[in-house]
Amino acid sequence: MPVSETSRKLTLGPFNRVEGDLEVKLEIDDGRVAGAFVTSPMYRGFEQILAGRPALDALVIAPRICGICSVSQSTAAARALGGVMGLEAPANGRAVADLILACENATDHLTHFYLFFLPDFARAAYQGREWYAEALKRFQAQSGEAARAAQKARVSFLHVIGILAGKWPHNLALQPGGVSKSVDMGERMRLRAALGEFRTFLETRLFADSLERIAALDGPADLEAWIAARPAGEGDFRFFLHMAEEVGLAEAGPGPARFLSYGGFAGADGPLFAAGMWRDGESRPLELSGLREDLSHAWMNGANLHPEQGISMPDIDKYDAYSWCKAPRLDGVSAEVGAFARQMVAGHPLIRGLAARTGGRGTVRGRVIARLLELALLVPAMERWVQSLAEPGPYCRDGDIPDRAEGVGLVEAARGALGHWLAVEKGRLSRYQIVAPTTWNFSPRDGTGAPGPLEEALVGAAVAPGEDFPLTVQHIVRSFDPCMNCTVH
Numbered sequence: 458m459p460v461s462e463t464s465r466k467l468t469l470g471p472f473n474r475v476e477g478d479l480e481v482k483l484e485i486d487d488g489r490v491a492g493a494f495v496t497s498p499m500y501r502g503f504e505q506i507l508a509g510r511p512a513l514d515a516l517v518i519a520p521r522i523c524g525i526c527s528v529s530q531s532t533a534a535a536r537a538l539g540g541v542m543g544l545e546a547p548a549n550g551r552a553v554a555d556l557i558l559a560c561e562n563a564t565d566h567l568t569h570f571y572l573f574f575l576p577d578f579a580r581a582a583y584q585g586r587e588w589y590a591e592a593l594k595r596f597q598a599q600s601g602e603a604a605r606a607a608q609k610a611r612v613s614f615l616h617v618i619g620i621l622a623g624k625w626p627h628n629l630a631l632q633p634g635g636v637s638k639s640v641d642m643g644e645r646m647r648l649r650a651a652l653g654e655f656r657t658f659l660e661t662r663l664f665a666d667s668l669e670r671i672a673a674l675d676g677p678a679d680l681e682a683w684i685a686a687r688p689a690g691e692g693d694f695r696f697f698l699h700m701a702e703e704v705g706l707a708e709a710g711p712g713p714a715r716f717l718s719y720g721g722f723a724g725a726d727g728p729l730f731a732a733g734m735w736r737d738g739e740s741r742p743l744e745l746s747g748l749r750e751d752l753s754h755a756w757m758n759g760a761n762l763h764p765e766q767g768i769s770m771p772d773i774d775k776y777d778a779y780s781w782c783k784a785p786r787l788d789g790v791s792a793e794v795g796a797f798a799r800q801m802v803a804g805h806p807l808i809r810g811l812a813a814r815t816g817g818r819g820t821v822r823g824r825v826i827a828r829l830l831e832l833a834l835l836v837p838a839m840e841r842w843v844q845s846l847a848e849p850g851p852y853c854r855d856g857d858i859p860d861r862a863e864g865v866g867l868v869e870a871a872r873g874a875l876g877h878w879l880a881v882e883k884g885r886l887s888r889y890q891i892v893a894p895t896t897w898n899f900s901p902r903d904g905t906g907a908p909g910p911l912e913e914a915l916v917g918a919a920v921a922p923g924e925d926f927p928l929t930v931q932h933i934v935r936s937f938d939p940c941m942n943c944t945v946h
Contacts, residue, residue, distance in 0.1 A: 463487050469926055470496075472934060474573045474598075476525055477941025479899075481934065482779075483927075485920050490930070493908070493915035495899050497782040500756075503946040504769045507889040512538060512858045512881050515889065519877065520627045522891070523943045525568075527626035528561040528618070529870035530943075533877040533891075536866030539633035541881055542856035550635025550852040552842045553621050555722045556648075557631065558868070559842075560617040563655075563835050565871035566796070566828040567614075569938045570663075571596070571607035571693075574825060577935065578700055582928050588700055591690060603662065603693050610658040616651050617839075620644050635853035640846050648843045656836055664833070665692025671833035676810035680826075694829055698822075706821040707814075710933035712914040713791050714817035716798035717897070719743065719876070721869035722838065724845075729838055730869060733802040734787065738817060740802055747788035750892065753904040755783045761904070764878040764890040765863060769946065781945040784900040784909060785892050793819055793910045794873025794897045795937065796827035805830065821936040828871075828938075858884050870894055872938050893943035911937055 463486065470480035478499040484492035503522050507515060519534040520527040532554065539545070546554060575596040583589050595603040615625055621638065622630035630637045640648070656668060664671050665687065671694075674680050680698075689699040701707065720732025720743070732743040749761045756778045758770040772778075784791075792798070797819040800808035807830060811823045819827075858881060866877040873894030880888040900909035908916075911934065920927045 463922075467920075467925065467927075469930065470498075472931070472939075474576065474935070475939050475941065476523070477939070477944070479934070479939055479941050481915070481930070483915070483920070483930070488920055488922070490915050490918040490920060493912045494779055495782075495901065495909060495911050496780045497899060497941055497944045498780075499941060499945065500771060500781045501942070501945050502769075502771075504889050504891060507879075507886050510886055512541070512879075512884060512886055515877075515879065515886065516629060516632070519891075522893075522946070523940060524626050525565065525940060526561065526870045526872070526875075526943065528558050528622075528628070528631070529868050529875050530877075531628065531631040532558050533866035533868045533875050535631045535633050536868065537864040537877045537879050538858075538866075540864035540866070541862040541879070542633050542858060544634040544854050544856045546635035547851040547854060549639070549846055549850045550854075551723065552845055553636045553638075553640060553852060554631055555724065556839055556842050557618055557621050557628075557636075559722065559835050559839050560614065561625070562869075562871040563832055563839075564611050564614055565938075566832050567607055567611055569828060569871075570697075570825065571604050572598075573938065574935050575693075575697065576601070576604070577928065577931055580928065583704075586700075586703065588689075588696070588703075591696070592700065595693065595696070606658070606662055610655060610662075614651060614655040617648060620647055620651070632853055634855055635851070637853060639852045640848075642848070645843055645846060649840070652836060652840050652843065659832060659836065663692060663829070664694050668833040668836055671830065672837070674830070675806045677807070677814060680807060697825070701822045701825070706932060707823075708820060709918065709929055710821040710824075710914040710936055711815055711818035711917075712793045712910045714738075714812075715790055715792045716801040716819070717743075717787065717792035717794050717874050718799045718802040719867040719869050719874045721799065724838075724842065729834070730799050730803045734792065735798070735801045736790070736792075740804065745787070749786050750890075751784040751786050751903040753784065754778050754780065754901040756781050757783060764876060764892055765865065765880075767878070767890040768888075769890070778901075780901040782896055782900055783892075784903045785897050786903055789905075791900065791903070791907060791910055791913070792897060794894050795824060796831050796871070796873075797824045798873060799869060800827050800830065821932050824936040860884070872940055872943075873897060875943075891946045893940070893946075895937075895940050895944040898937045899939055899941070899944060
């Protein structure tokens with residue numbers, strides 16, 4: 458079959474406004490991406506660093522995997538060690554741990570929207586659009602008025618973690634049996650004030666509406682009616698939706714029609730977000746026995762094993778490999794993780810309705826909508842958790858490291874499903890394996906040749922003649938909000 462005259466190859470990287478190093482190779486035919494290969498070029502090695510150390514060292518070392526989602530890493534390590542020690546956090550400890558994690562996830566969503574994603578709309582490539590001048594005014598990197606307001610709100614909101622954990626990132630408040638600090642009446646008042654201030658920012662600047670109204674959007678038609686009810690520039694969310702519709706982001710970047718969530722925030726009344734797998738148009742219970750890390754195209758030697766038996770043996774000279782990232786597969790298939798996946802599994806009608814319009818898949822616009830929807834869901838939940846804190850009452854339970862045991866810590870970070878699997882022998886870590894959200898989404902091809910979620914989502918993306926760093930490709934990549942530092946261990 459003859460090669461089209463318009464066929465070419467592009468290598469993109471490094472990407473700005475991405476945590477860590479990322480490289481994407483594209484095969485382009487007739488102005489569209491025909492194939493994509495995603496490379497994680499930076500090896501980290503935390504799994505080797507942790508092996509052989511005293512078990513509780515994981516509470517100090519694992520959070521250093523990342524400076525953006527350190528709480529998620531701390532939570533996963535603490536849960537895995539809690540399982541080893543046979544501990545379950547008391548109600549107060551569980552509520553505080555949920556508050557700390559929810560604060561990090563919420564600030565991550567805010568950071569992604571204002572500082573990572575929206576600055577692309579202020580690029581000169583959009584100069585001819587009627588909304589360009591306003592996008593430049595609001596979202597230009599570092600100087601946009603909305604971006605500066607969001608940074609201020611983010612700093613204030615992180616006081617929640619300061620009150621509960623002492624500092625962010627890399628705190629030691631999260632422990633296997635709960636949290637290390639109780640919360641007194643004065644601190645509860647300060648927490649309510651911080652949450653109230655953040656709610657005000659979201660309801661005035663971001664949504665121009667109440668959080669409850671956004672959380673209650675019950676489908677695409679309701680969203681469209683909400684958009685049309687006020688001028689396009691009223692609230693940054695509505696303005697984004699207006700721009701995204703015009704540049705075709707509602708259809709761009711369709712990933713696999715499979716979604717995975719470990720479930721989030723197990724409160725006294727049940728989890729805020731359910732755990733499960735969405736596949737073949739239906740939600741299924743979460744069953745991880747079929748999880749494997751496929752090493753076929755990773756610079757790693759060894760068998761394709763479940764993380765609880767996994768090993769990490771680097772081999773930079775491995776033939777046919779192109780990434781340090783392993784390829785997680787559940788029952789032989791890839792799965793998208795993140796806010797869109799969480800809400801698909803949890804059954805939010807807006808997200809399931811959006812997916813129904815795009816063949817059951819997530820797209821750029823849908824992924825961003827899901828993250829902002831979670832802001833509207835998380836803040837009211839945090840207000841309830843603060844109210845639920847009982848005094849007096851325990852916040853942590855103590856225990857001992859057994860001579861031999863295995864544990865797993867599953868967490869929903871802002872970017873999606875995070876898992877830590879560990880084994881302890883004679884009080885030390887004999888094995889530690891980590892599968893991060895970006896490991897799922899940015900995985901290479903597996904042994905069958907099936908692409909990872911981002912590789913699949915990039916196929917079909919438009920590339921204009923002479924365009925060397927395609928803007929549509931950048932939108933798709935950023936919609937997954939990669940954290941490459943977390944990807945490879």
